[in-house]
Amino acid sequence: MAPILEVRNLTKKFGKGKETVTAVDSVSFAIEPGETVCLVGESGCGKSTTGRMVAGLLEPTSGEVLFEGKNIKELDSAGFRRYRQSVQIIHQDPYASLNPTQTVRQILTAPLLRHNKVKNRAGAEARALELLEVVDLTPARDMIDKYPHQLSGGQRQRVAVARALTVEPKFIVADEAVSMVDVSIRVSILTMLARLKEQFHVTFLFITHDLALAKYFAWTGRITVMYLGRIVEDGPTQRLITDPRHPYTQALLSAVPEADPELAHRKRQIELREAEIPSLLNLPSGCTFHPRCPYFVPGECDQRVPPLEPLDVGGRVACPVRKHEHVPLLV
Amino acid sequence: MTKGKLDWQMDEHQNGKAPLSLQNVHVSYATRRGKVQAVRNVTLDLHAGESLALIGESGSGKTTLGLAIVRLLPETAQISPGVILYRRDGREVDILKLDRNEMREFRWRDCAMVFQAALNAFNPVLKIWAQAWDTAKAHGWHDKEAVRRRLVELLEFVQLDPKRVIDAYPHELSGGMRQRVLLALSLLLNPQVLILDEPTTALDIITQRTIIKLLRKLKEDQGFTMIFISHDLAIAAELADRVATMYAGRIVELGASEDIFYRPRHPYTLGLIRAVPTVTGGFEQLFSIPGSPPDLIDLPSGCKFHPRCAFATDRCKLEEPELEEVGPGHTAACWHWRAVEEELQRNPLHRGVLSVLQAISFNAEEEAVS
Structure with a gap:
């Protein structure tokens, strides 16, 4: 199947001269229609910047974004508009992403009318009510006249999802979409998003720092791990979390606090050589993980940037030194 | 040191x-x-x-x-x-x-x-x-x-x-x-x-x-x-060592960490645990707790959790339960903690080291796209 979305050597630099920061460095991946891909990594790894470039909100410094096989830079204005509708983004903070002076009705009907998705105001209202049902904000008639401040965080995030759905997207970038929602409600939002996959054939790029959530949401999909602007490993979720090959992925998985006392005390403790993450302004040479990596090979890791190579167990890894080593995460 | x-x-x-x-x-x-x-x-x-x-x-x-x-x-x-x-x-x-x-x-x-x-x-x-x-x-x-x-x-x-x-x-x-x-x-x-x-x-x-x-x-x-x-x-x-679950201002369950995570007796604690995934544990279906936390100015009658609780009965709407002993050093404030215990016997939590997945290899060719 042809990928619905592909990025090739995507790079984003911010600032100029000595102050240049390379937030995303030659990132390449492809996503098939219907697939769920999670982009994970710590703050500053470039996952959100990548998401924003994919959604067309940020122009890459170099590299390409291809949507349905077409380079988005080469689209005519009508084509670009279609792409912008087809790819929607859901932001982390539902307190900031909704206009506080508008009711849910206005928030949902404006894009429906603007993009001619409905014939008239009555049609827009009917569709808005339908969408509220889709995102489980019921009874929809009670919800539609509320202002954002009358809604809980979880309910606001549902409104943000409904708004994204007004333009019938094929691809949704969910950037930390449940991070600000209470634990007890998170799962229902994830379940709702998963249902959209089936119901509307939406493909997801799910961006999160939470590996447990990534595992749950993309159980049959893939996880891509980023570190300081580069992809260090990707692969089918079940392989990546049971048999991570990149020392950074291993460090991350072993560091995640577990909501299970037995697992919490049986986790392998991986000692990094350096606890602090390097500054993006002064990146280490070669593999950027080398100053912290417990398997550092002098003369090798600090000399050249390791290529992202296919793995026999599925996916890719950027570590020629450790790519064949299985490290159990529990002891 | x-x-x-x-x-x-x-x-x-x-x-x-x-x-x-x-x-x-x-x-x-x-x-x-x-x-x-x-x-x-x-x-x-x-x-x-x-x-x-x-x-x-x-x-x-x-x-x-x-x-x-x-x-x-x-x-x-x-x-x-x-x-x-x-x-x-x-x-x-x-x-x-x-x-x-x-x-x-x-x-x-x-x-x-x-x-x-x-x-x-x-x-x-x-x-x-x-x-x-x-x-x-x-x-x-x-x-x-x-x-x-x-x-x-x-x-x-x-x-x-x-x-x-x-x-x-x-x-x-x-x-x-x-x-x-x-x-x-x-x-x-x-x-x-x-x-x-x-x-x-x-x-x-x-x-x-x-x-x-x-x-x-x-x-x-x-x-x-x-x-x-x-x-x-x-x-x-x-x-x-010990965990206290709080809901609407009260401690609703208190016990040793293992008891709380593997043998919860309050429906709210059970709900929280069923809502949170682990990374190295096995894959488990997760569930949200329906509804949202109560208004602390206008609290519900009886047990404050009853509007969100799958175990709630009429009694829960009228009387607020006190913490009672449900095991050694383990207390819960729920009229129906025995029903929670039975529910866990029917649908056990897949937790602990036994739930852990073995390493899964994927042949890149055979792998089915979700």
Whole structure:
């Protein structure tokens, strides 16, 4: 199947001269229609910047974004508009992403009318009510006249999802979409998003720092791990979390606090050589993980940037030194 | 660092008497809409050397309870009725009866609170050394050399380079470093009890692990008595001996960490556990708790959880259950805890090491796209 979305050597630099920061460095991946891909990594790894470039909100410094096989830079204005509708983004903070002076009705009907998705105001209202049902904000008639401040965080995030759905997207970038929602409600939002996959054939790029959530949401999909602007490993979720090959992925998985006392005390403790993450302004040479990596090979890791190579167990890894080593995460 | 060098805790344990006892504590806030009942009827003994986690969603009262112990609540708050007994070196005081000066003495010297390491936990115009020196002076410790030695020792204990940190401003440090500095500062006056509010929230995963390791060291090597306040169940699983679940201002379940995570008896605790995935555990279907937390001004009748509870009956709407014993050292406030037990026999939690997945290899060609 042809990928619905592909990025090739995507790079984003911010600032100029000595102050240049390379937030995303030659990132390449492809996503098939219907697939769920999670982009994970710590703050500053470039996952959100990548998401924003994919959604067309940020122009890459170099590299390409291809949507349905077409380079988005080469689209005519009508084509670009279609792409912008087809790819929607859901932001982390539902307190900031909704206009506080508008009711849910206005928030949902404006894009429906603007993009001619409905014939008239009555049609827009009917569709808005339908969408509220889709995102489980019921009874929809009670919800539609509320202002954002009358809604809980979880309910606001549902409104943000409904708004994204007004333009019938094929691809949704969910950037930390449940991070600000209470634990007890998170799962229902994830379940709702998963249902959209089936119901509307939406493909997801799910961006999160939470590996447990990534595992749950993309159980049959893939996880891509980023570190300081580069992809260090990707692969089918079940392989990546049971048999991570990149020392950074291993460090991350072993560091995640577990909501299970037995697992919490049986986790392998991986000692990094350096606890602090390097500054993006002064990146280490070669593999950027080398100053912290417990398997550092002098003369090798600090000399050249390791290529992202296919793995026999599925996916890719950027570590020629450790790519064949299985490290159990529990002891 | 050995126990001898920082002469702490263990020897101060007073014949099994709990350093901190909360009895029937209520906290309310006065607002224009009415009285917010943030904490209701909390009775709890914190044993010497134990670490207790208070878990619950936002608005469950866990932070208010922590702030009540060090009496740092805003002026609109009222702690009444209630008794908070504190014991050290054979003496016993009711914290709620201390005057302003006695309270200042109590804070930090006896009980220190470590806040989430946002920048606003520090004075932004003071270097780390000045923050420590201010604190020491405020508590009548004027030996500059001794304070400096102590600070260096503590910074080393939290694995920071004192040379780099001591003359730095808070904004020059990373989030993880700030959290560690706060931890070091909280230990400055050798308190007996530490209260940590969301100690790892908003930190990156690897930094979280560094903090968890440090806290384990404080707990295991130094025998510190600690209260963790967190919305994150993982912090409880990683660090706590006992866990208290809070809902709508009350403790609804209290027990050993293993009991809470593997044998929960309150539907709310069960709901929280079923809502949270693990990473190295097996794949488990997760469920949300329906509805949202109650309005603390206008609480539901009876059991405050009944509108969201799958086990609720008419009785739950009328009568609020008290904590009752459901196992050794394990209490829950639910009329239907036996039904929860039966539910867990029918649908066990897939938890613990036995649930762990074996490594799964994928042949890239055969792999089916989701």
